[in-house]
Amino acid sequence: MKMSRKLLIAAAVAGMGSAVMAQEQIVKIGHIGPVSGPQAHFGKDDENGVRMAIEDLNAKGMEIAGKKVKFQLVAEDDAADPKQGTAASQKLCDDKVAGAVTFVNSGVAIPSSKVFHDCGIPMITGAATNPELTKPGWDTTYRVIANDNALGAALANYTAHVLKLKNVAIIDDRTAYGQGLASVYKKDAEKLGVKVVASEFTNDKATDFMAILTSIKAKKPEAIFYGGMYGQAGPMLRQMAQLGMNDVKLFGGDGICVLELAKVAAGAKTLENVVCADGGASIAKMPGGIEWKKRYDAKYPGQFQVYSPYFYDGVMLLADAMKRANSWDPKVYIPFLQKADYQGVTSRIQFEKNGEMKNPTYTLSKFVNGDKVAIDLK
CATH class of the missing domain: 3.40.50.2300 (Response regulator)
Incomplete structure (x- = not known):
C-alpha cells in the first residue's frame, strides 16, 4: 500500500520524536521525611525543597553522557519512626534511586544510613544533626548543616x-x-x-x-x-x-x-x-537566601519552616557531582561528591572526609511578637 507524502512526513516526525524520547534518561532522587504525624511541617517543608530543586534542574535541562536527563522525585513518609524510615530507605534502594536527600530525625537517619551504605547509594541530610551519623565515615553519608x-x-x-x-x-x-x-x-x-x-x-x-x-x-x-x-x-x-x-x-x-x-x-x-x-546562616545571611525564599513562598505559601533550603542544595550537590562525573551511577559519581566545592543557596559547601561540612555556621534566634528573629552576636 502506498503512503501519501504527508503520511510519510508524519511517520518520520513521529520516529524522530521516539528517538528523542529514547535519549531522555530518567534519574530518580529520593526523599524520606515525616510528612505525616506531629512533625509533618518539617517533612513537607523539606520535600518542597527537594521538589523545587528538581523542577529547577528540569527547567534548565541537563545532559549527562550525551543524554538529556530528567530528574524524578521518589518520596516516602517515615512518620519520624526509625522502623518506617529504614523500610522506606530499602524501598528507595529497590527503586534504584541515584541518590537521596533526606531525613529530619537523627533517630531515623542513623539506622537508615546503613541501608543506603549497603546498597551503595549516597544520602545527604539537611536536618539530622546527631554527630553519630557520620562516625562510620561511609562515603555514602553527607550532612549540609552544622551538627549538634x-x-x-x-x-x-x-x-x-x-x-x-x-x-x-x-x-x-x-x-x-x-x-x-x-x-x-x-x-x-x-x-x-x-x-x-x-x-x-x-x-x-x-x-x-x-x-x-x-x-x-x-x-x-x-x-x-x-x-x-x-x-x-x-x-x-x-x-x-x-x-x-x-x-x-x-x-x-x-x-x-x-x-x-x-x-x-x-x-x-x-x-x-x-x-x-x-x-547554618539565617535566610537573610545566606548567599542566595532572600531570592530563593521569595520563589519558595510563591510556590508553597505559608509552608516554610527551616530546612528546605538545605534540602534544595542537597539535590543540587548530587546533580553537580553527576555532571562533573559525567554519570548518574553512584559508583562513578560518589568520588566527585566527596570533592564537592559547590556554591549553594545556603553556603559554599565542601566536605570533610567523613561527610561533615567544612566550616559549618550556626544562627541563634529568639521570638519577638511571635516572629523568629536572629540574634546579633557581634
Missing part, C-alpha cells in the same frame, strides 16, 4: 558568656536527636562553669510536663535546656507560664527553632524567653 556539637557549644557559650547564667536545668525527649543535643549542651555548659541543677527526661509524644516543671521550679534554675522538638516545647512554654516561671529562659536546638513553635505555644508569654540554635 556546634549547636550545643554555641548555646552553652551564650548561656555562660552572654547571659552569664549560673544555674540551668535540662530536659530531653530520649530520642537520638534530643538526648544527643542535651548531652553536648550539658558537657559544654559545665565546662564553662554553669551548674546543672536538674536533669529530667520525657518522650517525643508527651504534652503534660507539669510534674517535671514543678520539680525543676523548686531548684530555681535561671534557664531550662530542652532537647527535643517544637511539638513538646510549645506545651512546655504554656505550662511554664501557668507555674509562674516567667523569668526562666528556654534553650533548644533547631527542633524548636521554627515559627510553628509560636503557634503551638498559643500566646504564652514565655515564648519571649526562648533562645534557639539553627545549623
Whole structure:
C-alpha cells in the first residue's frame, strides 16, 4: 500500500520524536521525611525543597553522557519512626534511586544510613544533626548543616558568656536527636562553669510536663535546656507560664527553632524567653537566601519552616557531582561528591572526609511578637 507524502512526513516526525524520547534518561532522587504525624511541617517543608530543586534542574535541562536527563522525585513518609524510615530507605534502594536527600530525625537517619551504605547509594541530610551519623565515615553519608556539637557549644557559650547564667536545668525527649543535643549542651555548659541543677527526661509524644516543671521550679534554675522538638516545647512554654516561671529562659536546638513553635505555644508569654540554635546562616545571611525564599513562598505559601533550603542544595550537590562525573551511577559519581566545592543557596559547601561540612555556621534566634528573629552576636 502506498503512503501519501504527508503520511510519510508524519511517520518520520513521529520516529524522530521516539528517538528523542529514547535519549531522555530518567534519574530518580529520593526523599524520606515525616510528612505525616506531629512533625509533618518539617517533612513537607523539606520535600518542597527537594521538589523545587528538581523542577529547577528540569527547567534548565541537563545532559549527562550525551543524554538529556530528567530528574524524578521518589518520596516516602517515615512518620519520624526509625522502623518506617529504614523500610522506606530499602524501598528507595529497590527503586534504584541515584541518590537521596533526606531525613529530619537523627533517630531515623542513623539506622537508615546503613541501608543506603549497603546498597551503595549516597544520602545527604539537611536536618539530622546527631554527630553519630557520620562516625562510620561511609562515603555514602553527607550532612549540609552544622551538627549538634556546634549547636550545643554555641548555646552553652551564650548561656555562660552572654547571659552569664549560673544555674540551668535540662530536659530531653530520649530520642537520638534530643538526648544527643542535651548531652553536648550539658558537657559544654559545665565546662564553662554553669551548674546543672536538674536533669529530667520525657518522650517525643508527651504534652503534660507539669510534674517535671514543678520539680525543676523548686531548684530555681535561671534557664531550662530542652532537647527535643517544637511539638513538646510549645506545651512546655504554656505550662511554664501557668507555674509562674516567667523569668526562666528556654534553650533548644533547631527542633524548636521554627515559627510553628509560636503557634503551638498559643500566646504564652514565655515564648519571649526562648533562645534557639539553627545549623547554618539565617535566610537573610545566606548567599542566595532572600531570592530563593521569595520563589519558595510563591510556590508553597505559608509552608516554610527551616530546612528546605538545605534540602534544595542537597539535590543540587548530587546533580553537580553527576555532571562533573559525567554519570548518574553512584559508583562513578560518589568520588566527585566527596570533592564537592559547590556554591549553594545556603553556603559554599565542601566536605570533610567523613561527610561533615567544612566550616559549618550556626544562627541563634529568639521570638519577638511571635516572629523568629536572629540574634546579633557581634
